[in-house]
Amino acid sequence: MSEENLRIVILAAGIGSRMKSSKPKVLHELAGRPLISWLIEAAEQLNPEKIIVVTAPQMDDVREVIAPHSAVIQHKAQGTGDAVKAALPELEGFTGDVLVLLGDTPLMAHDTMQDLIDARHLDNAGIAVLGVELDDPHGYGRLIPDKKGKLARIVEEKDCNEKEAAFNVVNTGAFCVDGTKLADWLAQLDNKNAQGEYYFTDLPEIAAREGVKTEICITYSEDEVAGINSRAQLAALENVVQHALRQKAMDEGATLLDQDSTYFSYDTQLGRDVVVEPHVFFGPKVRVGDNVRIKAFSHLEDCQIGEGADIGPYARLRPGADIGEGARIGNFVEVKKTKVGKGSKINHLSYAGDGEIGEGVNIGAGTIFCNYDGFDKHQTKIGDRAFIGSNTTIVAPATIGENALIAAGSVVTKDAPRDALYVTRIKPMIKDGWVSRFQDKKKQQKEG
Numbered sequence: 302m303s304e305e306n307l308r309i310v311i312l313a314a315g316i317g318s319r320m321k322s323s324k325p326k327v328l329h330e331l332a333g334r335p336l337i338s339w340l341i342e343a344a345e346q347l348n349p350e351k352i353i354v355v356t357a358p359q360m361d362d363v364r365e366v367i368a369p370h371s372a373v374i375q376h377k378a379q380g381t382g383d384a385v386k387a388a389l390p391e392l393e394g395f396t397g398d399v400l401v402l403l404g405d406t407p408l409m410a411h412d413t414m415q416d417l418i419d420a421r422h423l424d425n426a427g428i429a430v431l432g433v434e435l436d437d438p439h440g441y442g443r444l445i446p447d448k449k450g451k452l453a454r455i456v457e458e459k460d461c462n463e464k465e466a467a468f469n470v471v472n473t474g475a476f477c478v479d480g481t482k483l484a485d486w487l488a489q490l491d492n493k494n495a496q497g498e499y500y501f502t503d504l505p506e507i508a509a510r511e512g513v514k515t516e517i518c519i520t521y522s523e524d525e526v527a528g529i530n531s532r533a534q535l536a537a538l539e540n541v542v543q544h545a546l547r548q549k550a551m552d553e554g555a556t557l558l559d560q561d562s563t564y565f566s567y568d569t570q571l572g573r574d575v576v577v578e579p580h581v582f583f584g585p586k587v588r589v590g591d592n593v594r595i596k597a598f599s600h601l602e603d604c605q606i607g608e609g610a611d612i613g614p615y616a617r618l619r620p621g622a623d624i625g626e627g628a629r630i631g632n633f634v635e636v637k638k639t640k641v642g643k644g645s646k647i648n649h650l651s652y653a654g655d656g657e658i659g660e661g662v663n664i665g666a667g668t669i670f671c672n673y674d675g676f677d678k679h680q681t682k683i684g685d686r687a688f689i690g691s692n693t694t695i696v697a698p699a700t701i702g703e704n705a706l707i708a709a710g711s712v713v714t715k716d717a718p719r720d721a722l723y724v725t726r727i728k729p730m731i732k733d734g735w736v737s738r739f740q741d742k743k744k745q746q747k748e749g
């Protein structure tokens with residue numbers, strides 16, 4: 302059931318110039334997920350009738366990420382007020398609450414959004430603004446109170462006089478506005494300010510002219526309302542998110558030997574009694590079963606690991622690695638799009654790509670699945686209990702039968718039947734005393 306009296310507008314059309322990036326700011330990531338997706342997830346929890354994202358014309362990539370929600374286009378970034386105007390076609394005839402959020406404020410929680418909506422209905426205010434008190438208000442618009450302590454106006458930092466700049470209750474950028482009045486108030490915005498922009502933050506003053514009040518809703522969670530304008534602010538919020546994800550992993554029964562060097566993605570799933578050694582990176586879409594140990598310096602993304610498996614140190618699990626129960630992936634082993642069966646071992650210095658490895662298989666050091674011929678990727682299949690000797694090169698497509706034994710140093714270019722010994726090896730040539738004869742001959746030539 303959607304909340305018929307609520308529509309949410311998220312502003313994301315700004316160029317984000319302070320990021321110094323060719324990528325839209327809202328697509329920068331926290332814990333492997335775009336900023337805008339964090340905010341949308343929280344917004345969805347309010348069950349709004351619509352979520353409308355304001356984007357710039359060239360931002361097809363943002364529109365892809367926010368789908369299936371509606372996107373509108375602000376043709377020129379002329380300020381947050383102008384951005385909300387771009388959403389008006391999606392608000393036509395709508396008389397409920399319009400919640401306006403900034404796409405670069407990713408961590409706002411849905412209950413804070415709800416508090417803001419509730420604040421607008423207190424005392425019949427036309428607008429509610431979410432404020433926060435900061436020790437250092439630098440960079441934020443200031444909420445300037447009137448004599449009664451109510452909101453008089455919002456002044457952007459660049460437009461502040463010294464006295465205004467000293468106020469430290471600031472605008473988080475989130476507003477809830479009476480949908481029946483929004484269009485009318487937006488039409489009254491001007492751009493007579495330091496940045497020559499249409500500021501959404503001028504709305505309270507415009508409403509006040511009609512005798513309509515703005516309620517201030519105060520939040521105490523600074524992290525939730527922190528805006529990201531620079532890489533340094535992105536890094537600071539990444540720390541906040543990582544801290545929370547580590548806490549969650551530990552709450553759910555994982556041991557992190559050095560939590561500060563464990564990097565999680567927003568969706569990392571760890572089972573119980575998983576032990577993570579120092580310096581492990583979890584990219585998006587990693588699922589780890591119970592009792593797995595992930596040893597130091599391993600890098601994992603889009604993969605799953607079965608119960609009791611042992612990974613690393615220095616393992617690299619790439620997308621589609623599916624490691625079976627009790628399997629063992631050792632140091633300097635890279636696995637991609639390969640299923641490794643129960644109890645199988647790839648312990649040292651190997652590459653397994655585009656493969657299917659049965660149960661109880663042993664893959665010796667330095668084994669390479671040659672999966673790519675420069676044009677296509679090919680499959681390698683290895684049956685249960687097969688033994689692949691060290692330094693084997695498997696030229697895919699190739700099938701190695703159950704219980705087959707590939708001798709060390711072989712190049713596999715034909716299928717190996719089950720139970721067969723497969724050897725490709727030049728017969729050794731041994732010449733007794735050859736080295737000293739060779740050396741004597743060379744010496745004589747030099748002296749002669």
Ligand code: UD1
Nearest residue numbers: 312313314315378379380381384404405441442472474528
């Ligand atoms: C804004 C607020 C400021 C508040 C701060 C909180 C205004 C004028 N200022 O400042 O009071 O303290 O956020 O973080 O509202 N955007 C558009 N179109 C535009 C301009 C911006 O869609 O033309 C979007 C941006 O993509 C961004 C968001 O609006 O997601 C905020 O814009 P930004 O330029 O970062 O505003 P701040 O200077 O941070």
Ligand code: CA
Nearest residue numbers: 405528529530
């Ligand atoms: Ca901002």
